[in-house]
Structure formats: C-alpha cells, structure tokens
Amino acid sequence: MKRLSVFIAAFASVFLLAACGDGGNSNSSSSKNSSSSETQLTGQSDSDYYQSVIKNGHYLTSKSRGVNVQQDSNQLNLKSFEAGLMNISKKQFSTSKYVFQEGQYVSTDTAEKWLGRKTKSNPEGLNPAGKATKTPLYLQQMDEQDFLTQDGNSLKMSGMTIGLGINSIYYYQKQAYGATYQMKLSDAEIKAQGKKMASEVLARLRKNKALKNIPIVIALYKQAPDDSLVGGNFFAYSVNNGSSTSVSNWKSINAQNYVFPVASGQKGPSNNSDENDFSNFKTQVQNFFPNLSGVTAQAQYINGSLTGMNVNITTQFYSQTEIISFTQYLQSTASKYLPTGIPIDITVGSTTGVQSFLSRDTNEKNFTFHIFNSY
The missing domain is CATH 3.10.570.10 (sex pheromone staph- cam373 precursor domain)
Incomplete structure (x- = not known):
C-alpha cells in the first residue's frame, strides 16, 4: 500500500513529497x-x-x-x-x-x-x-x-x-x-x-x-x-x-518517455511488445466498459528497458457502483495484460476529479486500489 499512500499524500498536497505509511x-x-x-x-x-x-x-x-x-x-x-x-x-x-x-x-x-x-x-x-x-x-x-x-x-x-x-x-x-x-x-x-x-x-x-x-x-x-x-x-x-x-x-x-498508444508518425520504443501489452489491456477495458473517454499511458525507459508506467483512464461514470465495479475489473485485467516487474500506477478520473487509483510496486504481483467516495 505504500505507493497508494504516497499518491494520496501527493494528491492532497499538490505533489508535495511526503512519506505516508x-x-x-x-x-x-x-x-x-x-x-x-x-x-x-x-x-x-x-x-x-x-x-x-x-x-x-x-x-x-x-x-x-x-x-x-x-x-x-x-x-x-x-x-x-x-x-x-x-x-x-x-x-x-x-x-x-x-x-x-x-x-x-x-x-x-x-x-x-x-x-x-x-x-x-x-x-x-x-x-x-x-x-x-x-x-x-x-x-x-x-x-x-x-x-x-x-x-x-x-x-x-x-x-x-x-x-x-x-x-x-x-x-x-x-x-x-x-x-x-x-x-x-x-x-x-x-x-x-x-x-x-x-x-x-x-x-x-x-x-x-x-x-x-x-x-x-x-x-x-x-x-x-x-x-x-x-x-x-x-x-x-x-x-x-x-x-x-x-x-x-x-x-x-539514457532515458526516454513515450505515450501509449503511440500516435501515427511518432517514434515508439524499440521493444514494441510493451506497447502491444498495453493495447491488449486497453481493448479489454474498452470492450467491457464502453463509457470511457480515453485510455492512455506514459511509459518511461532507461537504457532501452521499461522502468515504469502511469496509466490514465477518463470515464463518464456517475454511479458509485459503476466506479467500484470498474476498479475491481481493472485490478484483475491489469495484472493479466500489463507488463510485469515494473511499478505501475493507474488513475481513473472524470471531469469531476479522481474516482479511483490502483498501484503495483516492482516486486508485487497484484494491484492495490482505493476508491474515492463521492460524498
């Protein structure tokens, strides 16, 4: 839960570096x-x-x-x-x-x-x-x-x-x-x-x-x-x-950042299997929950190797039950399709703000998550 704790602290204090645990x-x-x-x-x-x-x-x-x-x-x-x-x-x-x-x-x-x-x-x-x-x-x-x-x-x-x-x-x-x-x-x-x-x-x-x-x-x-x-x-x-x-x-x-999916005409990473993994994840998520405005990721590479990924999902959900169901689905789908062995954060949000957050550290297999209540 340490990455989740750090995210909440950063979200509350405008990216102030703080350790919460x-x-x-x-x-x-x-x-x-x-x-x-x-x-x-x-x-x-x-x-x-x-x-x-x-x-x-x-x-x-x-x-x-x-x-x-x-x-x-x-x-x-x-x-x-x-x-x-x-x-x-x-x-x-x-x-x-x-x-x-x-x-x-x-x-x-x-x-x-x-x-x-x-x-x-x-x-x-x-x-x-x-x-x-x-x-x-x-x-x-x-x-x-x-x-x-x-x-x-x-x-x-x-x-x-x-x-x-x-x-x-x-x-x-x-x-x-x-x-x-x-x-x-x-x-x-x-x-x-x-x-x-x-x-x-x-x-x-x-x-x-x-x-x-x-x-x-x-x-x-x-x-x-x-x-x-x-x-x-x-x-x-x-x-x-x-x-x-x-x-x-x-x-x-030697560090590079890329956006997935890579835009037409833009250069992507030399290892396109990472982009393919994300593409499969995005397809699964969009097929299961059609009310999504966008699914993108920022991927960082050091010396040609993927070292981290931040996924951003924009929804059109208004129901708390929808957010809960979607977050739980993301937890299993992300574990199955996204690259392993690297830290990954997934932020689910809408025009009203952040709805939920999922995180997995380098040596972990499963994602932890937090759902932000609407009240």
Missing part, C-alpha cells in the same frame, strides 16, 4: 531533535523515502522551486523534473544516512537572477545576452535539494543536488501579446549550454562557506515541448566532491 516502523517526529528543540524530523515510514526537516513546527519549503523564466505550459515538465531529480539524489545520498531538506541556499531572488539573461543590470544571468528574437533562452527552470546528516545532537549540511532544466524548444514573441514563434535547439547545443552553466553554478555555490567542501550533484534535464503529452528527461549528471569549483566528469543518462 503505517506507524509500526516509523520514527516519531519528536524522536530525533537537533541542538535546537525547535528542529525535528518527520520520521521515516519507508526506506525508499527520506526523513525531512521540520522547524518551529513547520515544513521548510524550497526557496527556489517554481521559479521559471516564464510559466511552463507543460506541467508534466515540472513533475518529471522534480521526481527525476530526487531519483538522481538517491544514487549519491542514501535515504538511510541522509535527511532531506528543501533547498535553502538558492533564494527566490537569486534563482530569478540566474534564470534571466546576462545584462548590465543582471550580470548574474546564466542565459546569454542578446535579442529575444535571435538568441534563445536555454535555462528554463532549476531546483535545489539539500541533504543533512546527524552530527551528535544536531544536523549538518552534508550534500546538495541542483537540477537545471534546459529548453529543447525556445518560444518567443516579436512583440508583446503577439504571435508565438519557436526555435528548435539541437541536442549538441542543449548539452553544451547545460554543461557550461553547470560549471558556473558550481563555482557560485562554492563561495558559500557552508557549501565549500560538501559533495554537490548537478543534473541536466531536457525540457519536453509545450505540446508534449509526456515530460522531459534528465540526460546527464555530475558528482562534484571536495572543494572542486568546475565540473569535469559527467555521467550520461
């Missing part, structure tokens, strides 16, 4: 205090998730999250950016050793300056100087994640991850409220600009006394176009230990 193996939020009695930890309900910091009875929110060059029209970019950044952090900072804290070192004001163009009035801008119609904005968004360790009765800053979201398409207007034009950016251009900015960001962070000698991970993310039905992907990251002030070593990430 049974209290049997959880640490009480007051069981670990820092040197100040006003600093506490949330406790850890599952080893897949970090404990987080609470100060003065409040969860510390990020100072830079949500700061963009402009409003990102593709909300999936925002979600996959944050979730993917956390997965990269887990490779370097163990959930059993480190405590997670939302970014506290890059302020909103600083993030806005870094995301801007470099000008006389904004010398800190990471995007290149030039006219909007000729020189693209590369850096679209950024996020900071902090990681602390227990040091006696206190917590100390011990690691940081910075994510840089780079545009794949630059959208611009020649005049205010005029037509929107676009400039496609090549992969070589995206990588070169991202790596250049990463070294500059690292050098700036090292000027802070608290960040001089801690490992800093910098990850590069390729934004999906505004009209994409999936979010973008991280394509490289660098672990910078000690007091290094420039990035020298990069590790590539």
